[in-house]
Amino acid sequence: MRIVVDAMGSDDHPGPDVAGAVLAAQEYGDTLIVVGDEAALKRELAQHATNGLKIEVVHASDVITMEDKPSVVGKSKPNSSMHVGMNLVRDGQADAFVSAGNTGAALAVATLYSLRRIPGVKRPALSAIIRVRGRSVILLDVGANADSKPDWLAQFALMGDIYAKSLLGVTRPRVGLLSNGEEEGKGNDLVREAGPLLRALPLNFIGNVEPKDLVKDHADVIVSDGFVGNIMLKSLEAATSMVINLLREELMSSVVTKVGAALSRPAFKSVARQIDPFETGGAPLLGVNGVVIIGHGRSNATAIKNAVGQARKAVQGGVIESIRAGLEQIEQSGQSTD
Amino acid sequence: MRIVVDAMGSDDHPGPDVAGAVLAAQEYGDTLIVVGDEAALKRELAQHATNGLKIEVVHASDVITMEDKPSVVGKSKPNSSMHVGMNLVRDGQADAFVSAGNTGAALAVATLYSLRRIPGVKRPALSAIIRVRGRSVILLDVGANADSKPDWLAQFALMGDIYAKSLLGVTRPRVGLLSNGEEEGKGNDLVREAGPLLRALPLNFIGNVEPKDLVKDHADVIVSDGFVGNIMLKSLEAATSMVINLLREELMSSVVTKVGAALSRPAFKSVARQIDPFETGGAPLLGVNGVVIIGHGRSNATAIKNAVGQARKAVQGGVIESIRAGLEQIEQSGQSTD
Numbered sequence: 101m102r103i104v105v106d107a108m109g110s111d112d113h114p115g116p117d118v119a120g121a122v123l124a125a126q127e128y129g130d131t132l133i134v135v136g137d138e139a140a141l142k143r144e145l146a147q148h149a150t151n152g153l154k155i156e157v158v159h160a161s162d163v164i165t166m167e168d169k170p171s172v173v174g175k176s177k178p179n180s181s182m183h184v185g186m187n188l189v190r191d192g193q194a195d196a197f198v199s200a201g202n203t204g205a206a207l208a209v210a211t212l213y214s215l216r217r218i219p220g221v222k223r224p225a226l227s228a229i230i231r232v233r234g235r236s237v238i239l240l241d242v243g244a245n246a247d248s249k250p251d252w253l254a255q256f257a258l259m260g261d262i263y264a265k266s267l268l269g270v271t272r273p274r275v276g277l278l279s280n281g282e283e284e285g286k287g288n289d290l291v292r293e294a295g296p297l298l299r300a301l302p303l304n305f306i307g308n309v310e311p312k313d314l315v316k317d318h319a320d321v322i323v324s325d326g327f328v329g330n331i332m333l334k335s336l337e338a339a340t341s342m343v344i345n346l347l348r349e350e351l352m353s354s355v356v357t358k359v360g361a362a363l364s365r366p367a368f369k370s371v372a373r374q375i376d377p378f379e380t381g382g383a384p385l386l387g388v389n390g391v392v393i394i395g396h397g398r399s400n401a402t403a404i405k406n407a408v409g410q411a412r413k414a415v416q417g418g419v420i421e422s423i424r425a426g427l428e429q430i431e432q433s434g435q436s437t438d
Numbered sequence: 439m440r441i442v443v444d445a446m447g448s449d450d451h452p453g454p455d456v457a458g459a460v461l462a463a464q465e466y467g468d469t470l471i472v473v474g475d476e477a478a479l480k481r482e483l484a485q486h487a488t489n490g491l492k493i494e495v496v497h498a499s500d501v502i503t504m505e506d507k508p509s510v511v512g513k514s515k516p517n518s519s520m521h522v523g524m525n526l527v528r529d530g531q532a533d534a535f536v537s538a539g540n541t542g543a544a545l546a547v548a549t550l551y552s553l554r555r556i557p558g559v560k561r562p563a564l565s566a567i568i569r570v571r572g573r574s575v576i577l578l579d580v581g582a583n584a585d586s587k588p589d590w591l592a593q594f595a596l597m598g599d600i601y602a603k604s605l606l607g608v609t610r611p612r613v614g615l616l617s618n619g620e621e622e623g624k625g626n627d628l629v630r631e632a633g634p635l636l637r638a639l640p641l642n643f644i645g646n647v648e649p650k651d652l653v654k655d656h657a658d659v660i661v662s663d664g665f666v667g668n669i670m671l672k673s674l675e676a677a678t679s680m681v682i683n684l685l686r687e688e689l690m691s692s693v694v695t696k697v698g699a700a701l702s703r704p705a706f707k708s709v710a711r712q713i714d715p716f717e718t719g720g721a722p723l724l725g726v727n728g729v730v731i732i733g734h735g736r737s738n739a740t741a742i743k744n745a746v747g748q749a750r751k752a753v754q755g756g757v758i759e760s761i762r763a764g765l766e767q768i769e770q771s772g773q774s775t776d
Contacts (some may be wrong), residue, residue, distance in 0.1 A: 232680065239587060243618060246618060246626040279670040280581060288584040311675075312672060314676060315677075327618050331616065334649040334675045335649040335669075335670045335674050338650045339673070339674040340680075342678075343709065347705060349707070350709050354704070357704055360697075360698045361702060361705075363695060363701065365701075366694070367689045368685070371681065371684045371688050378662040
């Protein structure tokens with residue numbers, strides 16, 4: 101397998117990006133293609149023991165930053181590491197693309213300038229893999245479409261279902277529709293219109309779900325429009341870090357609890373690992389005509405390596421082909437998502 | 439002051455509701471009016487030492503349950519404790535109404551059958567008081583309006599601002615608009631249209647905010663439509679309880695960490711108190727023509743007492759008058775929220 105890593109993606113690029121690619125080459129034995137400023141990447145690679153590893157460097161002269169406007173940068177920086185890297189996948193020279201860069205820019209470059217959409221896909225969706233007690237739950241869309249239509253949500257459900265099967269190995273993923281109450285009839289206009297569309301699809305649709313259902317192992321895939329999914333994801337992150345920080349501070353506030361904190365450290369570490377976003381790798385951009393995984397800007401080498409691992413699984417699981425086939429099948433059976 | 443407590447509201451009514459009213463009568467010295475099945479309430483009151491306390495019982499023959507449909511129950515149970523209790527406020531026989539009952543029903547009864555809206559208010563908003571590190575942040579709307587319009591959000595901002603001044607004592611509350619990114623231009627259509635309306639109002643409007651801004655003490659009032667606010671609130675609750683439960687379980691998993699847990703107990707207790715939703719009391723229904731505070735269905739006596747305390751503050755702060763005056767002022771100055 102040949103996997104592209106955008107070496108100019110993370111906040112501290114190219115250090116973590118290159119180190120992650122090296123780790124991935126070691127662990128998986130695949131060919132890793134690092135894309136970015138050639139001179140900088142060669143300097144960076146020289147710091148690692150790469151003997152026997154399959155690592156290639158491809159030059160890209162432009163760098164997309166976190167501050168770049170997605171609506172502008174797709175056109176204004178045509179030789180960015182995102183363009184060059186995704187084009188390798190588009191042209192069949194690589195199997196997947198991984199970046200810890202600007203999510204909006206990756207979406208714009210993929211959709212408008214490089215890989216484009218899988219035929220039949222109305223809108224790509226950014227999918228978050230949320231770890232809860234060792235399980236993974238897919239939440240989508242978490243930001244690609246701030247205003248969604250009911251038939252887009254139906255497609256998000258289909259794509260999430262397929263991804264859950266290939267990534268999580270769930271035979272019949274439970275697909276829920278995020279709402280402000282579980283009873284049918286609850287929801288905003290979008291949710292109430294999308295419900296019947298999801299019910300008509302060949303899915304294990306469990307109806308409306310609430311945020312607590314994520315925690316309670318009631319759903320494998322949670323479907324939402326991009327604005328609401330983004331707020332949910334960020335609310336979960338904000339509350340998690342707040343509680344952990346509060347406990348850390350409190351534990352440090354007296355001698356007795358300091359001792360308690362020392363003894364409790366393994367428990368804290370275990371919990372931190374269970375909810376560590378870096379462990380999951382990244383967010384797949386589903387609906388794009390090629391495997392694209394977007395990591396967090398703060399990714400370290402391990403996070404990049406895990407994102408590559410996730411990309412491999414998506415390629416091995418034939419996610420793109422499955423989404424294409426799934427959409428075709430529904431089209432032919434007349435169960436349109438319109 | 440005379441405050442009505444819906445004695446048939448909480449999941450375990452009338453026990454916690456009556457006990458909470460008794461606690462409130464003790465602590466505040468106000469007249470507490472408990473509304474519900476008279477015989478049951480008298481039996482319940484007989485279990486408490488009420489000598490010297492000002493507690494009145496008013497009979498209501500219907501009981502609204504958590505399962506009752508808000509759209510139906512306003513009409514089908516005209517003698518419910520909610521109707522009877524709110525009518526006491528409407529008719530000037532009491533100053534505020536507190537219930538731990540069905541939120542949707544309380545909204546319907548208030549808006550359509552009893553107190554009605556403050557003149558000029560387009561839609562009432564349910565407001566959550568979220569405790570973060572000892573501060574309180576007001577998030578509204580958290581569920582009254584699943585589909586909101588930009589000018590409603592502008593009114594929510596005004597009402598939240600007034601409530602923050604009277605309840606939290608903040609001179610110039612920082613009012614933020616919940617969005618999927620802080621930059622101007624981020625958001626869904628609703629947020630992008632509401633932004634300029636909020637900016638035109640006489641508020642300390644700080645622009646778009648994200649869930650993390652709640653935790654980081656960047657805002658006192660966060661404005662959102664009812665669907666998104668509800669998802670945010672429930673996501674915060676879900677993540678908070680998950681992290682705490684995970685830590686508890688992990689701490690109990692080995693002897694060493696069990697000792698750590700014992701020593702860490704004060705820290706856990708302190709954190710639990712800092713984020714305890716029962717400490718804040720309840721959610722005010724802003725925009726209704728009378729003070730209405732809705733508590734959680736799981737409210738215990740302390741939660742009911744705290745909800746009464748919150749109702750007192752709203753009455754003392756003249757929240758209803760301030761909202762009326764604020765809306766009139768804007769109307770006259772031509773800074774309409776349309």
